Structures are given as C-alpha cells and as structure tokens.
Amino acid sequence: MFTVAALYHFTRFPDPAALRQPLLDLCTAQGISGTLLLAGEGINGTIAGSRAGIDAVLAHLRALPGCADLVHKESQAAEQPFNRMKVRLKREIVTMGQPDVDPLQGTGTYVAPAAWNALITSPDVAVIDTRNDYEVAIGTFAGAIDPQTRSFGEFPAWWEANKDRFAGKRIAMFCTGGIRCEKSTNFLRGQGVEEVYHLQGGILKYLEDVPRDDSTWEGECFVFDGRVSVGHGLVEGPHILCHACRRPLLPADQDHPAFEDGVACHHCVGETTEVDKARFRERQKQIALARARGTRHIGSL
Known part of the structure; x- marks a missing residue:
C-alpha cells in the first residue's frame, strides 16, 4: 500500500x-x-x-x-x-494568469467540511465549482454551478460574463484540494464581492470527514494521478483515464464504438487526426511490450 x-x-x-x-x-x-x-x-x-x-x-x-x-x-x-x-x-503553482491575484493578501472565509452543507443549502448562497469541465462531469455538490471551463485560466472571463447573475448573493466556492479557491476567492474579493467562502481542504477533505449519509456530494472526485477518481472515505473510484485526452471514463465507456485503448474515446475521437492516432497506437504498442517484460513504460498511466 x-x-x-x-x-x-x-x-x-x-x-x-x-x-x-x-x-x-x-x-x-x-x-x-x-x-x-x-x-x-x-x-x-x-x-x-x-x-x-x-x-x-x-x-x-x-x-x-x-x-x-x-x-x-x-x-x-x-x-x-x-x-x-x-x-x-513554474510561473504559478496553479495557473490563473492574473498577476494581481495574491492569496497571501487575503482569501475567502474558510468553511470546515462539517459546516459546508449548512452554508451551501442557504437560499442566499450561490455555489460555484471552480474545477475543469471534465472534473465536474463525474461528480460535484448538489446544486453547484458548473462554469464549464476547460482550464482554470478561463475562470476570470467566465466571472466577468456571468457576474450579474450573482447580485445580492453570497458566493461559496470549492475545488479538489483548495488551491484553486485560494486564488479564485482572492480574485472575487478584488472584484468587489464582499461575502465569499470556500471549502477548507477542498472536496478531498470533505469526502474524508463527512459521512456518506450526511453528504451532499454526488458522484466521484477526479484526482490527478493513476487512481483517476476517489469517493467517500477517499476510496479509489471506478474510473479509468483515456490515455489520448486524459478525460475520465467509466469502465462501461470502453464498450463505446469510438473507444480504442490509449488512442481515442467517445469524448475525443473527433479531436485528433489520423496521424495523432497512429502515434498513440505506437505508444500503446510500446506500453504492452514493457508490460510483457515486467516493466513499466514511462508513457503508461
């Protein structure tokens, strides 16, 4: 272990x-x-x-x-x-591309996992998931708003386009471990939002501390390692990763006609060229050869 x-x-x-x-x-x-x-x-x-x-x-x-x-x-x-x-x-330890954002100058109010449910179910609170679209797709909190961003750097533009929706609302934000909320809550404070909160320790701490029966979390939490996803108690989830686009898949997704191990899935089959797919097939061949030798190929998951 x-x-x-x-x-x-x-x-x-x-x-x-x-x-x-x-x-x-x-x-x-x-x-x-x-x-x-x-x-x-x-x-x-x-x-x-x-x-x-x-x-x-x-x-x-x-x-x-x-x-x-x-x-x-x-x-x-x-x-x-x-x-x-x-x-x-790196230039930033989590890339937002906002040079004026500095969590050391203040962030939103931290909310412990035990107090999170009470906050996000309040009628005057808007709950925003700051993660990428493929992360949100496999799990989020009930009622949370999905900005449908493909990268964290897109969040400031999304906020600018949508901020009028949240007039008079308190804002509660969350992410996987908390780091993106350190920046996004500092950003919102700089935009004049007076009451902004974020989940202390992120989703991972919530799933660790809050019993399943008391949870408002739905689905699994994407993690950036070979486990792909975790659930309550941080138990490894059922997801696998498409080696071509790095999106999470359920085992049943391997039955989709577009799925080819390491080459394409139903999300990305139309996003890559035949030259790309040929390169991915060669990589999969090398991974299989390494596995047969009892070694781990550097490009494997």
Missing part, C-alpha cells in the same frame, strides 16, 4: 530554482514518485511512496522558508499512482 500526499502552500520563494535539485534528490533517494511544482508564490503537488519516505519529504518541505504551517492531505493507493518523480519550476 502506498501513501499519497496532496499538498500546496503559498509563501514567498525568492529563488525557487535553488530549491529544486535538493528536493528532487531527496524524493529520489526516498523512492517517492509524483509531481511537485515550485514558483515564487509557493509549492503545489501530489506525491506517493512509503510512509517513511513521505514523512521525510514533508519534513523537508516544512523546513523551507515560510512553510512550517504547510498542510497536506493523505489517502492510500494499492499501486504506485505515478511513474516517476518530477520537480518543476
């Missing part, structure tokens, strides 16, 4: 590049896989490995400048959900 740790923390890193190699070396030495993003605004990512290895990396991260209070969320995976370890330098 592998321990999976999802984390983010906003802080000031004057030289994030100087932090990269020591962090990558430690993760490699501890047998940790996953992805960590470093930027001037902080750190974000998900990693998986042994209990001891995860503890060693978390201790290292909390020793970084301004990171003593870094909070992480844990779950379990039967198999290693990542192929390798990557530590990447």
Whole structure:
C-alpha cells in the first residue's frame, strides 16, 4: 500500500530554482514518485511512496522558508499512482494568469467540511465549482454551478460574463484540494464581492470527514494521478483515464464504438487526426511490450 500526499502552500520563494535539485534528490533517494511544482508564490503537488519516505519529504518541505504551517492531505493507493518523480519550476503553482491575484493578501472565509452543507443549502448562497469541465462531469455538490471551463485560466472571463447573475448573493466556492479557491476567492474579493467562502481542504477533505449519509456530494472526485477518481472515505473510484485526452471514463465507456485503448474515446475521437492516432497506437504498442517484460513504460498511466 502506498501513501499519497496532496499538498500546496503559498509563501514567498525568492529563488525557487535553488530549491529544486535538493528536493528532487531527496524524493529520489526516498523512492517517492509524483509531481511537485515550485514558483515564487509557493509549492503545489501530489506525491506517493512509503510512509517513511513521505514523512521525510514533508519534513523537508516544512523546513523551507515560510512553510512550517504547510498542510497536506493523505489517502492510500494499492499501486504506485505515478511513474516517476518530477520537480518543476513554474510561473504559478496553479495557473490563473492574473498577476494581481495574491492569496497571501487575503482569501475567502474558510468553511470546515462539517459546516459546508449548512452554508451551501442557504437560499442566499450561490455555489460555484471552480474545477475543469471534465472534473465536474463525474461528480460535484448538489446544486453547484458548473462554469464549464476547460482550464482554470478561463475562470476570470467566465466571472466577468456571468457576474450579474450573482447580485445580492453570497458566493461559496470549492475545488479538489483548495488551491484553486485560494486564488479564485482572492480574485472575487478584488472584484468587489464582499461575502465569499470556500471549502477548507477542498472536496478531498470533505469526502474524508463527512459521512456518506450526511453528504451532499454526488458522484466521484477526479484526482490527478493513476487512481483517476476517489469517493467517500477517499476510496479509489471506478474510473479509468483515456490515455489520448486524459478525460475520465467509466469502465462501461470502453464498450463505446469510438473507444480504442490509449488512442481515442467517445469524448475525443473527433479531436485528433489520423496521424495523432497512429502515434498513440505506437505508444500503446510500446506500453504492452514493457508490460510483457515486467516493466513499466514511462508513457503508461
């Protein structure tokens, strides 16, 4: 069993590049896989490995400048959900493309999972899902508004086009682990929204803390690793991933005429060229050969 740790923390890193190699070396030495993003605004990512290895990396991260209070969320995976370890330098640890947005200058009011249901069922509250369309498609909170954005960077334009709908409303926002809401609630405050809230710890914390019988969550929660989705209690869900478009699929979707493993699904069959599909088929061939040798191909899920 592998321990999976999802984390983010906003802080000031004057030289994030100087932090990269020591962090990558430690993760490699501890047998940790996953992805960590470093930027001037902080750190974000998900990693998986042994209990001891995860503890060693978390201790290292909390020793970084301004990171003593870094909070992480844990779950379990039967198999290693990542192929390798990557530590990447980015302009933003979650891309919104709004240079004036700074969560360190204030965010919305945090709402604990135990208090979330009462907030979002209030008639004067509009609940907005800040995640991408393919994430929302497999699960969301009852009654939540889906902006139908394909990336987080589209959210500011969606808000500008729809903000008049929310006059006189309090705004409650949520995302997978909380990081997108750190930025989106700061953005709304900058737009003059006086009462804006977000789910502390995100959907993952809600699914961990709130019993199924008391839950207003419907469906599964998409996660950016080999598990694809999780449900209540953070138990691994039934979804698989289309290796061509990275969208989540149910096992029954493999029976769709458009499905070809690693090449296309009913979502993306018309989005790629025949040249693309030929390249995907070659990749699948190499994955199958690696599997036959008892190894894991770098391009496999």
